[in-house]
Amino acid sequence: MQAQAVFFWIFAAALVASALAVVSARNPVHSVLFLILAFVDAAGLFLLMGAEFLGMILVVVYVGAVAVLFLFVVMLLDVDFAELKQGFVRYLPIGAVIALFVAGELGYVAVTWNGSPTPAAAAAPTGSLTNTAALGRVLYTHYFYFFQAAGMILLTAMIGAIVLTLRHKPGVKRQNIAAQVARTPATGVELRKVPSRAGL
């Protein structure tokens, strides 16, 4: 139990520190790297709560795939720091209002929080059923239609992204592997009778 508390404070402190570093780092790539550290710390907190599946999925999906692409976009962007800092004063009031709003919401939750709303549902499953199996059972049994609906929405989004970005440029030589493999001496070589001094 004590070890858990120690690890909780390590992860929580690192999470807050790296979240602060995300917004305060001067180099945007450093910001993204701190964001990744924050993800990993959050995964550590999930593990401490016994939600091992969620923790691992967080690392696999967000850190392993999404953040990689994000990091690349930021790396290849030509970010001008002076330009970024320019509008700071101008946008300060609206930013402060949003920050206050979020802080108020968090404060409300913290004040009215009295334990988990349904302790039985939130508690880590015990006995022979593993975390993953319990999650799968809930997701694919009770919420099956919601799961299907989410899948359909994602599919639509994916097809939309492909349709919007896919362009077949004319005049580009493309490799047709099937045609290459199907090529035989009969189709690949042609014998021509070349007239003298005329060429083809």
Add this chain to the structure above:
Amino acid sequence: MTSVTPTRPTRPNLPLLIAAVAGVVVLAIVVVALYAFFFGGGAAAFGRWMYASALGVFVRYLLESLLLLVCILLSTAVLIYAERKIWGSIHLRRGPNVVGPWGVLQPFADFLKFILKEPIIPAGANKGVFLFAPLVSVTLALAAWAVIPVADGWAISDINVGVLYLFAVSSLGVYGVIMAGWASNSKYPLMSALRVAAQMVSYEVSIGFVIVTVLLCAGSLNLTDIVHAQDTRWGLLGWYWLPLLPMFVIFFVSALAETNRPPFDLAEAESELVAGYMVEYSASLFLLQFLTELVAILTMSSMTTIFFLGGWLSPLPFAPFTWVPGVIWFLVKAWSVVFMFSFVKAFVPRYRYDQLMRLGWKVFLPISLFMVVLVAGVLEATGWGVHH
């Protein structure tokens, strides 16, 4: 041929002499202490303490991890020597044959060379990230071994989501490369980092689906349970390489791509990118990058062994073969996969990058996706699947 006469010191080297005497004394003390420890009942008490108290459990994990790390690092030395000998044989060369008998000390000579050289950090590099990248790589590569069971119960941590942990750690491995490529502030490393990121993200998808088919058959995310699920009365015919044969091939090829091995070593294609993301790295920093690649190969072959070759199980499930300790079977299988990795490097020319992407997205992904549906359907229709 001109020969250089070695100059020998005429007087005995005094510091060396003192060091030798001190070494002998320390060795004697250690031997006596060990003798007292093992034959004086200390070992048994220490063993009980390691299971009883919290501190003892911590010390036990520490010692287990240390032992495993030493084994892995020694294995990387064996790996690089074996690979160079194998490539040498295939190319009709001798391979390393100068340092030590048959050249077996070559990896250690290389190691000393890397340690003793001066690490050079480019002036334009982003210093912090540049130094941090190899550390990230090597830490993640070694961390994967925390869950790998090399024999029944011989895992440092036998967690329920072992497969996901392995998958997560191996997908994090790409960060070491990207950070190295970006922080070097040089063209070739950045190009290489771009290639690696796209390549690893692409092949992770097909590896993920291949693993899903294995999980469907085994009905568990626990690596030990996956091996136990392959323990049938048919022996090696019951391991998943045969029922899931196309998946086994896809996994092996994807593992080559995931570890940036030839024919998919576009990250460090020496004819195009010099050495890719490692161009600016030298000495001990380069050693860490190099070590990462070697450990990744060992990890991937262990994963292949666990998922498809029955882990520590005996190929023939009857008496004389089952007496052999599981770890021996595991090592035989894992090193056979490593041998196949080396073979491929010697035989197969490098892929073109667009062909690599085509293979990943247009061939492996549809096949593995279809196989997930097929395997799930067959398991459900026949009732062979595991039902909780």
